[in-house]
Amino acid sequence: MTSAEDRTAGVEKVAGLMGESKLCMFTTHGRDGHLLSRPMALQETEFDGDLWFFARNDSRKVMDVRANSSVNVAFQSGTAWVSLSGSAEIVRDESKKKDLWNQAAAAWFDNGPESEEVVLIKVEAEGAEYWSAPGSKVSTLIAYAKSRITGDKPDVGTNDTVDL
Template sequence: MSTDSTDPVRTVADLLREHRLGVLTTVAPDGTLVARPMALQEVEFDGDLWFFAERGSRKVAHVGAHPGVNVAVGSGATWVSLAGTAEVVDDVAKKRDLWSAGVEAWLPEGPDSPQSVLLRVHAESAEYWDAPGGRVATLLSFVKAKVTGDRLDGTNERVDL
């Protein structure tokens, strides 16, 4: 995937565009890291990621006690890891705006339910790995690297957002 290296937010947004699921990692009260898959809400990335959650869930409790989180997304050729802070957002208008049939499968009472809340993750930094050409090209690059002793083709960058 080609990225615009002059604007780190745009680069990360481009890399995130095709991903619908992320792994949200929070810190439990005993200090252990807890990771779980979450559906990314379809919003143009501007430094924030949005997730629906149930008010009484452990992830919401974790965020309330320790807002530092990580979200990782990826596929065979592109991986993004975002570090930032999360907050619980209980805004009915925003919930209605982001609501979808997919969310309804998890929160059947709808966006007006007091049990549904949003988690807003404000990304402070991102690290990404992007191999040109997709999975097949990545495999060929791996074979080439093994034969020639050269490094894999691709980009690995850390950016402050």
């Protein structure tokens, strides 16, 4: 495969695993050097390697991104997990804010997408690691129990990294 085909396949795999996740943990580097994670709602848009979030312009996460653009976004859905690393930027594009605006955003921001208090955080994905377990949580627990009895390693699915 070419690198373009690899990237397309990687984007599709990560998008599929993240597909049902509505919330994620968004991690920034704090001003004190520590990592700080907080739950964030992912805006519904087709994943093309970029993620979009609404944020308050004066929030700590926005200040953290302005100071250090390196971020991590972690998702869990069913029996799949994705850890995505990337570079974030603060976007003030009013038409993009209107395009992504929805009822969930309206619940957090009283003055609408035109407000100066509302900004977007765009995360350009650089890479991801995923874990995907076969079947349900119950089948994963059964695989663990079986491994305790047989002494074999449990089959808990696949783990891979993707360059985005």
